[in-house]
Amino acid sequence: MKNLFDVNGKVIVITGASRGIGRAIAECFVDLGAKVYGTGSKESSIEWMKGTDITGYAADCCVDGEIQSVLQSIHQKEGKIDVLINNAGIASNTPASRMKDDEVNRIVETNYISLFRSCQAYYKLQKNVGGNIINFASVLGLIGSPLAGVYSGTKGAVIALSKALAIEWVRNDFRVNTICPGLVETDMTAMITDKPLVKDQVQAAIPMKRMGLPEDLLGATVLLASDASRYMTGTSIIVDGGMTAQ
Ligand SMILES: NC(=O)c1ccc[n+]([C@@H]2O[C@H](COP(=O)([O-])OP(=O)(O)OC[C@H]3O[C@@H](n4cnc5c(N)ncnc54)[C@H](OP(=O)(O)O)[C@@H]3O)[C@@H](O)[C@H]2O)c1
Numbered sequence: 001m002k003n004l005f006d007v008n009g010k011v012i013v014i015t016g017a018s019r020g021i022g023r024a025i026a027e028c029f030v031d032l033g034a035k036v037y038g039t040g041s042k043e044s045s046i047e048w049m050k051g052t053d054i055t056g057y058a059a060d061c062c063v064d065g066e067i068q069s070v071l072q073s074i075h076q077k078e079g080k081i082d083v084l085i086n087n088a089g090i091a092s093n094t095p096a097s098r099m100k101d102d103e104v105n106r107i108v109e110t111n112y113i114s115l116f117r118s119c120q121a122y123y124k125l126q127k128n129v130g131g132n133i134i135n136f137a138s139v140l141g142l143i144g145s146p147l148a149g150v151y152s153g154t155k156g157a158v159i160a161l162s163k164a165l166a167i168e169w170v171r172n173d174f175r176v177n178t179i180c181p182g183l184v185e186t187d188m189t190a191m192i193t194d195k196p197l198v199k200d201q202v203q204a205a206i207p208m209k210r211m212g213l214p215e216d217l218l219g220a221t222v223l224l225a226s227d228a229s230r231y232m233t234g235t236s237i238i239v240d241g242g243m244t245a246q
Contacts, residue, residue, distance in 0.1 A: 004228040008033035011078045012225060013071065015061060015118060016088030017054065018045035020186030021136070024214035025085060025221050026054045032222065037074050039067070039088065061088050061114035062106070068121040075125045083225045084122045086115045087136040091188050096149040104150050111154035112161070119165055123174065130173025134224045135162045137178045139240045155180075159236055166234030175233040177224050182240025184212040207242030216241075 012029050016022040017038025026038040030053045039059045040046040046056030057074075059066040075081055090110045092103060119133055140148050141155030159178050166176040183202060185193055189211065192202050203210050220237040223229050238244055 005222050005226040007083075007222065007226050010034045010082040010225065011037070011074070011080055012083045012085065013037045013039075013074055013081055014085040014087055015039045015059075015067065017056075018048075020188060021181065021184060021214045021217050022085075022087040024218065025087065028215075028218045028222070029225070030054060034225075035078065037070075039070060041088070061118070062109045064117065067114060067118045071118070071121045071125060080129065081122065081126060081131070083132045083134065084118065085134045085136070085221065085225075086118050088114070089136060089188075091148070091151050093147040093191050095147060099150060107150050108154055111151070112157050115158060116161060119161075119176070123165075123169060123172070126174070127169075127172050131169075131175075132225065133162070133165070133174065133176045134221060135176070135178045137162075137180045137236065139180050139182050139238060139244050142180060142236075142238070143244055162236075163234045170233060175224075175229070177229070177232055177234070178236040179217065179220050179224070180236050180238045180240070180244075181217055182206065182212055182238075182243040184214060184216070186214060205243075206240075207246065210241065212239065212241060 012034045014022050014026050017026040018040030026036050029036045036054045038054045039057045041060045043058045046058055049056035057070045059070045061067050090107060092107055094103060115135060122131060135158050137158040138155040140152040141159050162176045162178045183189055193199050217239055220239050
């Protein structure tokens with residue numbers, strides 16, 4: 001039987017591949033034989049990709065036009081982009097009552113507006129042949145948590161947007177799905193992992209009694225990138241050690 005999860009030879013673009021979850025995903029797809037393109041916000045973020053099988057592009061997703069031209073240039077070179085993974089994102093732990101417009105705008109721009117621009121640019125490039133989009137949201141787009149108001153709002157919006165695009169673009173043979181990680185050990189959660197007592201408390205509240213690792217997101221991502229998920233669109237996969245099951 002053919003490997004249902006085969007991604008060998010697929011052209012896969014991952015935004016925010018310079019660190020954390022995006023990096024783990026990029027390295028995983030290289031191991032699985034895909035042609036991998038990864039972005040970071042600036043040249044220094046993607047420096048380490050030189051000499052690897054990941055082709056790096058610097059693109060600040062908050063600057064209109066940057067991610068669009070990266071996608072265009074990859075599409076021109078490869079003739080197709082099989083899978084687009086919108087993973088770049090930022091968080092904040094500023095209390096809602098103290099959050100200033102600048103920070104609100106930055107989070108909304110990075111996590112939502114730029115993700116939409118990326119989906120839109122990809123659709124325009126692939127609309128005659130179909131496509132596959134995987135958007136990174138968060139369990140915080142599904143449940144409430146302190147110090148995460150605006151971030152949670154953007155992640156809830158990513159889930160809703162992905163469902164809407166899945167329906168709007170289904171006739172063009174696009175699939176659009178979302179992955180919702182729980183708490184994962186990356187730079188984004190350093191505010192937890194840097195403080196052993198806080199980390200212990202956080203982990204005690206997770207049914208599996210540990211925070212996730214970037215590698216824990218690989219299974220869901222490979223599933224959605226491969227034909228194994230060919231009848232899945234407009235859905236979310238939660239990968240959270242049981243956090244939202246309680
Ligand atoms: N870690 C968690 O607990 C967790 C939980 C739920 C959901 N998520 C989501 O999973 C995704 C990845 O998170 P992570 O923990 O891996 O984050 P991370 O380690 O902080 O890495 C963030 C990535 O996004 C890129 N990025 C940030 N701002 C950007 C911009 N303006 N333009 C282009 N790229 C930008 C960064 O590039 P640079 O290196 O250039 O800055 C980096 O590659 C995010 O969407 C996040 O919201 C994470």
